[in-house]
Amino acid sequence: MAGEAVRRTPLYDAHRRLGGRMVEFAGWEMPVYYAGILEEHRAVREHAGLFDVSHMGEIEVKGPRALAACQKLVTNDAAALRPGRAQYAVMCLPSGGIVDDVIYYCLAPDRFLFCVNASNEDKDYRWMKQHAGGARVINRSADFAQLALQGPKAPTILQPLTTIDLTALESFAALEGGIAGARALVSRTGYTGEDGFEIYLAPSDAERVWDRLLAEGAPRGLVPVGLGARDTLRLEKGLMLYGNDIDEETTPLEAGLGWVVKLDKGGFIGREALVRQKAEGVRRRLVGLSMEGAAAPPRHGYRILHSGRPVGVVTSGTKSPTLGRGVALGLVERSVSEIGTKLEVEIRGRQHSAEVVALPFVRRQK
Amino acid sequence: MKFPKKLRYTREHEWVLIEGNLATVGITDFAQHELGEVVYVELPKVGDSVTKDEPFGVVESVKAASDVYAPVSGEVTESNDDLVSSPELINDDPYGDAWLIRVEMSDPSELEHLMTAQDYKDYVEEEGEAEEAEETEDEEIDDDEDEDEE
Numbered sequence: 001m002a003g004e005a006v007r008r009t010p011l012y013d014a015h016r017r018l019g020g021r022m023v024e025f026a027g028w029e030m031p032v033y034y035a036g037i038l039e040e041h042r043a044v045r046e047h048a049g050l051f052d053v054s055h056m057g058e059i060e061v062k063g064p065r066a067l068a069a070c071q072k073l074v075t076n077d078a079a080a081l082r083p084g085r086a087q088y089a090v091m092c093l094p095s096g097g098i099v100d101d102v103i104y105y106c107l108a109p110d111r112f113l114f115c116v117n118a119s120n121e122d123k124d125y126r127w128m129k130q131h132a133g134g135a136r137v138i139n140r141s142a143d144f145a146q147l148a149l150q151g152p153k154a155p156t157i158l159q160p161l162t163t164i165d166l167t168a169l170e171s172f173a174a175l176e177g178g179i180a181g182a183r184a185l186v187s188r189t190g191y192t193g194e195d196g197f198e199i200y201l202a203p204s205d206a207e208r209v210w211d212r213l214l215a216e217g218a219p220r221g222l223v224p225v226g227l228g229a230r231d232t233l234r235l236e237k238g239l240m241l242y243g244n245d246i247d248e249e250t251t252p253l254e255a256g257l258g259w260v261v262k263l264d265k266g267g268f269i270g271r272e273a274l275v276r277q278k279a280e281g282v283r284r285r286l287v288g289l290s291m292e293g294a295a296a297p298p299r300h301g302y303r304i305l306h307s308g309r310p311v312g313v314v315t316s317g318t319k320s321p322t323l324g325r326g327v328a329l330g331l332v333e334r335s336v337s338e339i340g341t342k343l344e345v346e347i348r349g350r351q352h353s354a355e356v357v358a359l360p361f362v363r364r365q366k
Numbered sequence: 367m368k369f370p371k372k373l374r375y376t377r378e379h380e381w382v383l384i385e386g387n388l389a390t391v392g393i394t395d396f397a398q399h400e401l402g403e404v405v406y407v408e409l410p411k412v413g414d415s416v417t418k419d420e421p422f423g424v425v426e427s428v429k430a431a432s433d434v435y436a437p438v439s440g441e442v443t444e445s446n447d448d449l450v451s452s453p454e455l456i457n458d459d460p461y462g463d464a465w466l467i468r469v470e471m472s473d474p475s476e477l478e479h480l481m482t483a484q485d486y487k488d489y490v491e492e493e494g495e496a497e498e499a500e501e502t503e504d505e506e507i508d509d510d511e512d513e514d515e516e
Contacts, residue, residue, distance in 0.1 A: 319426075
């Protein structure tokens with residue numbers, strides 16, 4: 001990042017006002033927590049949390065060739081999308097390695113808005129432009145602030161402030177409407193595994209809407225939540241973080257993202273490699289690991305062993321605030337990836353027992 | 367931020383209480399504040415020896431694992447087992463219930479290298495200012511802003 005200024009979102013002043021502890025993340029100055037990661041984590045699981053995710057990038061693909069461009073760029077079937085619906089997918093290199101994991105919204109039959117990882121914004125924009133085949137690709141990241149309102153109380157908190165009928169907004173649906181007097185695109189998506197919304201709006205409206213949401217939601221337990229809890233929340237749900245769990249060296253089949261790879265939809269970048277890998281079988285898999293006993297929290301980069309033999313590496317790990325024990329995602333050889341397999345995680349030279357478990361680690365409470 | 371006068375301090379943000387030849391060691395209020403919520407603590411066993419300036423244990427917050435360095439050399443006579451089940455004590459009471467280990471010192475002359483409360487307070491404030499300067503390296507740093515940080 002040498003020579004590049006650290007960027008601030010339109011909510012920077014709000015974060016300082018709320019006592020947010022600011023850190024650099026993906027070139028942005030973001031709050032890692034306000035009151036504390038554990039407290040914020042619990043608030044989202046039990047009530048609701050408000051996140052500033054304005055660092056995320058937004059890239060629009062538009063024009064008569066927009067759908068064709070999307071189909072070439074992503075592994076999922078964008079043709080299945082109607083306006084007002086969103087889809088999760090990855091973009092791949094010809095090798096099958098993941099360029100980024102993205103959500104895109106079909107705004108109109110000839111307009112798709114991609115939400116991309118902040119760390120990949122420039123790379124994705126270049127990649128998408130290069131492979132757009134006649135569609136227009138516009139980096140609209142500066143046009144949007146983004147808030148995430150997440151948790152079981154999110155609909156109750158948002159409904160009085162929006163013109164959108166939230167009961168009609170299903171999971172992975174998105175509608176344009178008003179929030180506290182501002183125009184916004186509201187989608188029923190998130191990165192916490194809870195019910196909730198992601199709200200795209202003009203940067204100039206962000207602070208006012210943020211303040212109104214907090215004021216409206218505070219009596220219902222809504223708190224501002226930083227990136228620290230965003231990470232523990234997503235990890236408990238087995239959701240991946242680009243750059244940690246997946247990257248250009250990992251394919252979606254290895255990452256357990258086969259459900260967003262539609263090999264029969266027609267040609268897309270990476271398809272041949274993925275067809276081959278599917279036929280041959282993957283050599284390694286991303287798995288969930290649960291630590292036994294009171295072991296130290298597993299962390300990114302720790303070695304994973306099977307009866308003393310190195311078989312992989314932890315890609316993300318933490319002490320789960322909900323479960324009170326260490327959980328991790330790890331990339332391991334396929335032969336030791338079955339659920340129930342006993343493995344060891346090496347922490348500061350000592351091996352600690354772990355077991356391959358089904359994801360998510362934490363299921364939503366009914 | 368608290369800096370009890372009866373304690374001595376290290377540049378790595380440990381504190382030491384000296385009683386005769388026995389040194390009680392913990393991490394400072396500043397250190398626990400920097401770490402955030404502590405979720406795991408790893409300490410040496412009674413009878414282990416520790417060496418000045420070398421790591422003797424680990425304190426882990428949600429985000430990261432940090433080594434704790436021995437302010438003095440000697441043999442561990444007590445290790446605070448309460449922290450294994452209640453690591454959050456480090457945030458609640460860093461100078462009291464959350465002491466880490468007690469050490470029978472092998473070389474009391476090592477104490478000369480430790481800082482007084484005032485020295486440590488100055489050191490922490492300088493470090494805080496350096497951090498602030500780093501954060502705003504592309505901007506002018508005026509005195510008002512520094513005072514806001516207090």
